[in-house]
Structure formats: structure tokens, C-alpha cells
Amino acid sequence: MNKIRNFCIIAHIDHGKSTLADRLLEYTKTVEGKDLQAQVLDNMDLERERGITIKSHAIQMEYMYKGEKYILNLIDTPGHVDFSYEVSRSIAACEGALLIVDAAQGIQAQTISNLYMAIDNDLEIIPILNKIDLPSAMPEEVEDQIIELLGVKKEEIIRASGKTGEGVYDILDAIIERIPAPEGDPEAPLQALIFDSVFNSFRGIIAYFKVVNGSLRKGDLVKFINTGKEYDADEVGVLKLNMSPRDEVQCGDVGYIISGIKTSKEVKVGDTITHVKNPANKAIAGFEEVKPMVFAGVYPIDSEDFEDLRSSLEKLQLNDASLTFQPESSVALGFGFRCGFLGLLHMEIIQERLDREFNMDVITTVPNVSYIVHDKKGNKKEVHNPAGLPDPTLIDYIEEPYIRASVITSTTYIGPIMTLCLGKRGILIKQEYISGDRVEIIYDIPLGEIVIDFYDKLKSISKGYASFDYHMHDYRESKLAKLDILLNGESVDALSTLTHVDNAVTFGRRMCEKLKELIPRQQFDIAIQAAIGAKIIARETIKAVRKDVTAKCYGGDISRKRKLLEKQKEGKKRMKQVGNVEVPQKAFLAVLKLD
Numbered sequence: 001m002n003k004i005r006n007f008c009i010i011a012h013i014d015h016g017k018s019t020l021a022d023r024l025l026e027y028t029k030t031v032e033g034k035d036l037q038a039q040v041l042d043n044m045d046l047e048r049e050r051g052i053t054i055k056s057h058a059i060q061m062e063y064m065y066k067g068e069k070y071i072l073n074l075i076d077t078p079g080h081v082d083f084s085y086e087v088s089r090s091i092a093a094c095e096g097a098l099l100i101v102d103a104a105q106g107i108q109a110q111t112i113s114n115l116y117m118a119i120d121n122d123l124e125i126i127p128i129l130n131k132i133d134l135p136s137a138m139p140e141e142v143e144d145q146i147i148e149l150l151g152v153k154k155e156e157i158i159r160a161s162g163k164t165g166e167g168v169y170d171i172l173d174a175i176i177e178r179i180p181a182p183e184g185d186p187e188a189p190l191q192a193l194i195f196d197s198v199f200n201s202f203r204g205i206i207a208y209f210k211v212v213n214g215s216l217r218k219g220d221l222v223k224f225i226n227t228g229k230e231y232d233a234d235e236v237g238v239l240k241l242n243m244s245p246r247d248e249v250q251c252g253d254v255g256y257i258i259s260g261i262k263t264s265k266e267v268k269v270g271d272t273i274t275h276v277k278n279p280a281n282k283a284i285a286g287f288e289e290v291k292p293m294v295f296a297g298v299y300p301i302d303s304e305d306f307e308d309l310r311s312s313l314e315k316l317q318l319n320d321a322s323l324t325f326q327p328e329s330s331v332a333l334g335f336g337f338r339c340g341f342l343g344l345l346h347m348e349i350i351q352e353r354l355d356r357e358f359n360m361d362v363i364t365t366v367p368n369v370s371y372i373v374h375d376k377k378g379n380k381k382e383v384h385n386p387a388g389l390p391d392p393t394l395i396d397y398i399e400e401p402y403i404r405a406s407v408i409t410s411t412t413y414i415g416p417i418m419t420l421c422l423g424k425r426g427i428l429i430k431q432e433y434i435s436g437d438r439v440e441i442i443y444d445i446p447l448g449e450i451v452i453d454f455y456d457k458l459k460s461i462s463k464g465y466a467s468f469d470y471h472m473h474d475y476r477e478s479k480l481a482k483l484d485i486l487l488n489g490e491s492v493d494a495l496s497t498l499t500h501v502d503n504a505v506t507f508g509r510r511m512c513e514k515l516k517e518l519i520p521r522q523q524f525d526i527a528i529q530a531a532i533g534a535k536i537i538a539r540e541t542i543k544a545v546r547k548d549v550t551a552k553c554y555g556g557d558i559s560r561k562r563k564l565l566e567k568q569k570e571g572k573k574r575m576k577q578v579g580n581v582e583v584p585q586k587a588f589l590a591v592l593k594l595d
């Protein structure tokens with residue numbers, strides 16, 4: 001066991017985690033020659049394309065140090081806020097962490113939040129100044145930031161480049177010298193922490209774990225403590241580039257188990273595996289259900305595809321337990337599902353996977369958060385869809401989720417960022433200088449406001465020099481009202497939103513203006529109205545037009561006419577008929593596009 005090192009890499013998004021991980025695999029000869037393609041660990045197509053890590057992965061390397069062979073288990077973690085629960089589980093499976101900081105960008109919001117998580121788990125931190133090959137690198141300055149943040153000595157910071165390979169051997173040596181070997185009792189009852197699971201269409205669900213105490217052998221009868229389910233360990237092994245079966249995974253090591261688990265719901269990240277015979281008397285602490293925070297309706301464009309959509313969502317869920325869905329129906333959109341996501345990026349990814357992997361054409365409605373509605377009889381219920389809100393006369397009050405957000409930026413942008421946060425009903429908690437002209441601002445903001453267009457605005461007003469991280473904080477009472485949109489007098493439930501009463505009128509007006517831009521003119525006038533209850537607060541009209549696309553091709557060229565009509569039909573595919581009005585998909589997301 002003293003020859004094992006378990007570590008993870010933590011960093012702000014795009015600071016070069018995956019690239020550096022590739023170098024570690026290359027320098028330890030874990031991958032060679034033809035297998036060496038960029039970002040080996042990001043094996044989902046989507047991950048490669050977007051250059052982001054969505055699921056965490058683990059891989060075992062061997063490294064000779066002073067004539068002895070060591071086993072290094074690298075647990076790769078996703079960098080985006082939506083997936084921070086996975087980061088925290090991966091961190092719990094390690095004894096050390098490489099903290100990567102981009103030498104050109106310096107410390108960012110997620111550098112700090114992930115670092116705190118690592119410190120909470122007592123990990124040994126190895127600070128790495130990455131991308132020092134960049135002409136824009138500011139090694140001295142960023143080193144000062146790291147020293148201030150961690151209280152380390154300058155010599156402890158390793159300068160490296162995932163691109164040129166500089167410093168990679170120093171990192172490998174430091175992993176062995178500085179990170180402690182795992183502790184644990186090989187003779188004690190089995191306790192293995194599940195930190196991830198994946199769905200493989202041939203093998204079913206594969207769970208990744210770290211053995212904290214005891215050991216796990218092939219054929220053992222095991223139990224997952226939190227779900228209470230029992231399985232035969234059909235196959236256990238360690239994770240090389242591919243799975244590598246073993247008879248036993250020992251105390252301290254990281255491995256996988258295949259055991260006839262049917263759905264990803266049965267495997268909960270953070271759960272503990274033990275033996276049915278001689279079980280451990282308790283789970284390893286730190287298990288938490290991941291709860292979706294952002295909800296949106298997902299509807300098939302063609303209502304006949306409803307069952308296909310259900311089976312696609314079921315398949316996606318096998319792979320991604322954090323996705324939830326429930327059938328719902330909308331007057332405007334027909335039958336569909338209300339899906340729950342961890343955040344906006346997660347939502348985008350699911351939408352894209354539906355399109356790519358399942359060829360599903362869907363309309364997604366405006367995302368919203370979950371509200372707690374207290375009625376006058378003293379009951380409370382969680383509402384995931386503004387359209388599902390009880391009648392206003394029955395509501396006593398509504399609570400909405402607040403996040404605690406940390407924004408790191410340069411002092412130049414403090415003014416505009418504070419204005420933005422204020423406009424989003426944010427409450428300033430504190431403001432702290434990090435080093436030089438960098439400052440961290442902490443705000444409590446309603447999640448519902450972030451969901452709409454916070455990221456984009458933050459990025460544009462800070463010209464990209466602001467990073468953002470958040471975690472759920474609490475629920476607070478807010479004065480919210482349901483804003484309905486009517487098209488030719490018919491309320492479109494899929495366009496309803498909950499908004500703060502003080503902003504309702506401006507918001508309603510802007511919605512109407514935006515919809516006027518987005519809905520194409522049709523052969524009759526269309527009235528767009530915004531209403532709260534029975535009260536109309538804004539109105540726009542789209543004037544009628546008569547458009548005949550074939551008008552231009554007089555003469556008898558029927559094939560050309562047909563082509564034009566076909567083209568027009570294509571364009572219509574992304575439209576949805578609401579009453580007598582044809583509404584394009586992008587109109588359902590109008591609220592995201594308000595200026």
C-alpha cells in the first residue's frame with residue numbers, strides 16, 4: 001500500500017487539466033504511439049469537441065522512482081460548476097491534489113472553490129504553474145498569488161507546461177515525495193467509496209471506487225450501503241486506458257466493478273460498497289443526493305415522437321443519473337417532459353446529446369428553478385414549472401433558491417459587475433482583495449436570475465476577465481408573480497415565467513418586443529400580450545403579410561417550385577403551431593435573449 005498514490009487534478013476550467021493529464025499518461029508510458037490522441041481521458045465525443053470534461057474518469061499509471069515501482073491513480077475531475085458534486089466525490093477518493101493554475105490567467109473562482117474542497121478533505125496540495133510556455137505568461141505574478149493563497153514556499157510551486165512537457169517529471173516525483181500513501185486497514189471489513197459510474201452498452205453499469213478498508217475480490221457478494229442492494233462482483237479490476245480485470249482490488253487502490261447493475265440510479269456516487277458477509281457497520285461519510293436545480297420542458301417537435309423521446313431520455317438517464325424527467329403536458333406544446341438538470345451547461349449538453357445520439361428534434365422551454373410554494377392552508381409544495389403554480393388567491397408566499405456566488409475579477413470591472421449583480425437582485429456579502437488588483441466579490445443572488453443570462457452578461461461586461469462560481473445557499477421568501485404571454489388572446493403556457501413583481505412590467509414589455517422580433521409575420525395580425533393574472537401589462541402587434549414563395553417563379557418550372565416549397569417546409573419543421581400562430585423554437589427561449 002505504501003507504493004500507491006491516489007491524486008486528482010483540480011483547476012479552473014481551461015487551465016489545462018486534461019492536457020497535463022495526457023502528458024502524465026505519456027511520460028509514464030501508460031499510453032503510447034497510436035493511442036496518443038489529444039485528451040485521452042475525455043472519451044465522450046462531445047467532451048472532445050467542446051474541450052471540456054463532463055464526467056470524471058480514473059486511470060492507473062506505473063512510475064519508477066529511485067528504482068522502485070509505484071502505482072499512481074489519477075482521478076480526473078470536471079471543472080465546470082454544474083458538476084461540482086462529482087469533483088467533491090473524486091476529491092474524497094484521493095490523498096493529494098495537483099492544483100493547476102494557468103500562468104497567464106492566474107487564480108480564478110473555481111481554483112479557489114475546488115481548492116477549499118481539497119483542503120476540507122485534508123489533501124496534500126501540489127501547486128503547479130501551468131502553460132508557462134505562453135508568451136503572455138506572468139509566472140512571477142501568479143506565483144505570488146499562489147503563495148498568498150496557499151501559504152507555500154516559492155520552491156514548492158512547480159513550473160510546467162502541458163504543451164511542451166516541461167516540468168512533467170518534476171510533477172511525477174512530487175506526487176511520490178509529497179502525497180502520502182493511502183491509509184486504511186486491509187484486514188478490516190470492506191469499505192469502498194463509489195466516486196463515479198458509467199454506462200457501457202455492452203457491459204452495463206460500471207462503478208468506479210476506491211477501497212478505503214479491506215479488499216474486494218472477484219465473485220464476492222457485495223452490498224451498496226445506501227441503496228441496500230446486493231450484487232455478485234462478476235468482474236473487478238483496475239483502470240488502465242481500458243479496464244484491466246484482476247482477481248482482487250486491494251486496500252488503498254482504485255478500481256471498477258461490474259455486477260449486473262441495471263440502471264445508473266442504483267449506483268449513487270458517494271455510496272459505499274461492503275461485503276454481505278462481514279459487512280462494515282457504516283458507510284463512509286459524505287454521501288449526498290445530487291439534486292437538479294434547473295428545470296425546463298422538453299417537447300418533441302412532432303407530437304408522434306413522444307414515446308421515442310421517453311425512451312431516449314431513459315437511455316440518457318442510464319448514463320447520467322443526475323438527469324430527471326417527468327411527463328407533463330402543455331396546451332401550447334402538447335405532451336413532453338419536465339426535465340431537471342444540475343445547471344445550464346448540463347441542460348445544453350443533454351439537449352445536444354438528444355439531438356446527436358438519438359436524433360430527436362425537440363423544443364426546450366425557458367429554464368426555471370424549483371420554487372417552494374406555501375398555500376394559505378399551511379401546506380407547502382415544490383413547483384418545477386411556473387405553469388403549475390396554484391391560483392394566486394390560494395398562495396400565501398413563495399420561496400426561491402438563492403446561491404452564494406463568488407466572482408473574481410480585476411478592480412477595473414468591479415463597478416459594472418456590481419451593477420449587474422444588483423440588477424439581478426443580488427445582495428453583497430463581502431469584497432476581498434486577493435493580490436495586486438484582483439478582487440473577490442461574494443454575492444447572494446436568486447438562482448432564477450442566474451439561470452437566465454448571467455454568465456453571458458458577466459463575460460461581456462468584464463471582457464472575459466471575470467470568473468464565477470457558486471453553490472446553493474438557501475431558500476428565501478420573495479415577491480414573485482407569474483407572468484403570462486398571450487398570442488392572439490390565447491395564453492401560451494410554455495412562455496410563462498415567474499418574475500419579481502418590481503421587475504414585472506419592464507420584463508413583460510421586453511418579452512413582447514423580443515417575441516415580435518422572433519415570430520415571423522403571418523397572414524393575419526398577431527397580438528402579443530403580457531399579463532399578470534387578468535391584467536394586461538404590455539402589448540405588441542405583428543402586422544400581417546402575405547408571402548407566396550413561388551410567386552417569383554412564373555413559367556412552368558414545376559421542379560423549381562417544388563424545391564422552394566420543400567425548403568419552406570424545412571423551415572417550418574422547427575415551428576410549433578400555437579392556436580393559429582406558428583411559433584419558432586427560438587421564441588420559446590426569448591427570455592434568454594432579452595437585452
Ligand SMILES: Nc1nc2c(ncn2[C@@H]2O[C@H](COP(=O)(O)OP(=O)(O)OP(=O)(O)O)[C@@H](O)[C@H]2O)c(=O)[nH]1
Binds near residue numbers: 014019051131132162
Ligand atoms: N500554450 C499552452 N496551452 C495549453 C497548455 N495546456 C493546455 N493548453 C490549452 O489550453 C486549453 C484548455 O486545455 P484543457 O486541457 O482542455 O483544459 P481543462 O482544464 O482540462 O478544461 P476542462 O476539462 O474543461 O476543465 C486547450 O486549448 C489546450 O490546448 C500549455 O501548457 N500551454
